[in-house]
Amino acid sequence: MTAAAPTDADLIAAHAAGDPHAFSELVRRHRDRMWAVALRTLRDPEEAADALQEAFISAFRAAGKFRAESQVTTWLHRIVVNACLDRIRRRQARPTVPLPETGLNEPAAPGDSMSQKETSLLVRQALDELPEDQRAPIVLVDVEGYSVAETAKMLGIAEGTVKSRCARGRGKLAKVLGHLRNPDAPDHVPTHESKRKHATSEGSRSAGRAQRSPGNGEGR
Numbered sequence: 210m211t212a213a214a215p216t217d218a219d220l221i222a223a224h225a226a227g228d229p230h231a232f233s234e235l236v237r238r239h240r241d242r243m244w245a246v247a248l249r250t251l252r253d254p255e256e257a258a259d260a261l262q263e264a265f266i267s268a269f270r271a272a273g274k275f276r277a278e279s280q281v282t283t284w285l286h287r288i289v290v291n292a293c294l295d296r297i298r299r300r301q302a303r304p305t306v307p308l309p310e311t312g313l314n315e316p317a318a319p320g321d322s323m324s325q326k327e328t329s330l331l332v333r334q335a336l337d338e339l340p341e342d343q344r345a346p347i348v349l350v351d352v353e354g355y356s357v358a359e360t361a362k363m364l365g366i367a368e369g370t371v372k373s374r375c376a377r378g379r380g381k382l383a384k385v386l387g388h389l390r391n392p393d394a395p396d397h398v399p400t401h402e403s404k405r406k407h408a409t410s411e412g413s414r415s416a417g418r419a420q421r422s423p424g425n426g427e428g429r
Contacts, residue, residue, distance in 0.1 A: 217281035225273040232269055239282060243289050250293040250348050252336075256300070257293075264292035279362050287363045290349065294341045335385040343378035346371045351379075 215223065215231075217238070223231035243264065247257035268288050275284060336344055349360040350371070357375075361368045 218275075218277050221272050221275050221281055224269075225275075232272065235281070236265055239285055242282070243285055246286060246289050246348075246353060247293055249352050250290065250345075251296060256296055260292040260296050261289065263295075264289040267292065283359065283363050286349075287365070290345050290363065294345060297337065297341065297344070300337075331386060335382050338385070339378050339381060343374045343381070346374045347378045347382075350375055 215234075217235060220231045220235045224235070240261075244257065244261055247261045247264070248254065251257045251260060264285075268285060271288070275281070336347070339347065345364060346360050349355045349363060350357065355363070357368050357371045361371045364371070
């Protein structure tokens with residue numbers, strides 16, 4: 210009879226006891242999911258790869274301290290998110306200007322593609338501007354789809370704190386990205402011309418309603 214595969218907790222314990230292959234198996238099981246977390250948090254493949262490597266090194270060294278108070282995946286998620294936040298802090302301390310996606314002699318991308326890239330860049334920049342304590346729960350809850358309870362365990366904070374930080378972060382994102390919902394009205398700031406057109410349109414609709422009213426028929 211084939212022996213049951215070791216659990217994640219078994220692998221952590223084996224690694225702490227000196228098994229040279231246990232941690233490699235743990236990485237094999239969870240690397241894809243942890244990569245997705247890092248990529249969605251940093252939105253840069255190179256940054257995500259570096260953060261993931263740092264996170265697995267940290268997990269390798271800290272495995273002996275794992276106390277099984279949470280699932281191994283939750284523990285790994287917390288380490289990966291913290292590694293990403295560390296890179297965000299370093300990146301904010303040394304801001305850089307991103308290079309263009311295409312070479313100097315390459316044709317420009319179609320309008321739709323450029324629009325998508327611009328939107329993605331705006332979202333990434335908006336997330337980058339959030340304080341780290343708000344960004345992490347938003348990524349885990351709104352991007353990764355974890356529950357508030359799971360996110361609280363990953364970040365080591367109370368559920369109420371997760372809710373309040375998400376609410377504050379979403380409010381800030383709504384202010385920065387609200388114009389993406391209505392591209393024809395940038396920043397939702399009405400111009401003089403738009404105000405005039407709006408007033409004219411409202412006046413036309415009011416006149417139409419008055420003409421259709423029973424009390425305003427001809428030949429009364």
